[in-house]
Amino acid sequence: MTTTNLKSDFVIVALDLPERESAIKMVDQLPEATFFKVGMELFFSAGIGILQDLRQRNKKIFLDLKIHDIPKTMEKAVRVLQSTPPDLLTLFCGEPGIRAVKSAITGDSPTRVLNVTVLTSEEESGSTRETVMERARLTCNAGGDGIVCSGWETSAVRSMPDVPPELIIVNPGVRMAENGSDDQKRIVTPLQAKQAGATHIVVGRPVTLASDPRGAFLRLLESF
Ligand code: C5P
Numbered sequence: 001m002t003t004t005n006l007k008s009d010f011v012i013v014a015l016d017l018p019e020r021e022s023a024i025k026m027v028d029q030l031p032e033a034t035f036f037k038v039g040m041e042l043f044f045s046a047g048i049g050i051l052q053d054l055r056q057r058n059k060k061i062f063l064d065l066k067i068h069d070i071p072k073t074m075e076k077a078v079r080v081l082q083s084t085p086p087d088l089l090t091l092f093c094g095e096p097g098i099r100a101v102k103s104a105i106t107g108d109s110p111t112r113v114l115n116v117t118v119l120t121s122e123e124e125s126g127s128t129r130e131t132v133m134e135r136a137r138l139t140c141n142a143g144g145d146g147i148v149c150s151g152w153e154t155s156a157v158r159s160m161p162d163v164p165p166e167l168i169i170v171n172p173g174v175r176m177a178e179n180g181s182d183d184q185k186r187i188v189t190p191l192q193a194k195q196a197g198a199t200h201i202v203v204g205r206p207v208t209l210a211s212d213p214r215g216a217f218l219r220l221l222e223s224f
Pocket of ligand 1: 037119148149
């Protein structure tokens with residue numbers, strides 16, 4: 001289980017930046033931040049080395065690649081990643097894919113496997129909540145450790161009888177009152193996410209594009 005003892009572990013800062021140098025600069029500007037997201041943009045540019053850079057700085061890593069392929073291919077890819085294992089890894093798949101990935105992760109690895117449900121950039125529709133709950137159910141059935149969903153569906157997932165209380169729930173689409181929503185649609189504040197039962201939030205632009213990223217991060221920490 002990812003430790004959430006530190007209040008700062010609740011907030012995962014998304015390093016949605018184009019290359020290693022600017023990403024490291026951002027990490028070093030945020031000494032109080034303990035958990036960082038590496039997504040496709042930075043991973044494609046900087047490779048597995050960026051995970052080593054974060055480890056050397058004692059940071060936790062959320063590797064958000066939303067992996068989806070045939071189970072064997074996913075399993076082999078995740079085996080390679082275990083050379084520098086992330087703390088959280090996202091998939092966007094069904095039960096066979098989750099099972100295959102879990103089989104590539106040994107007991108002493110810190111990697112916890114999360115399944116994406118419905119992207120927070122998508123508008124709410126009549127079926128969003130049901131879809132998120134269904135994906136939470138299949139993730140638990142397959143032995144996944146958690147899900148990514150918006151704060152709008154988090155309390156519904158927490159109230160499902162077949163969802164264990166230790167399920168990790170990561171909410172992107174988080175904004176404070178002072179922020180715009182960018183392309184996110186189903187947004188919540190950090191406090192709303194926490195109260196709904198999220199274990200982590202992912203925050204990118206409100207911190208990384210702020211004129212004072214450290215100040216923005218500290219204000220965010222104070223807000224819940
Ligand atoms: O800049 P912003 O705070 O909107 O960034 C949110 C981050 O969370 C992005 O890195 C995005 O890829 C990620 N994310 C998301 N919705 C999901 C899964 C991940 O917005 N369902």
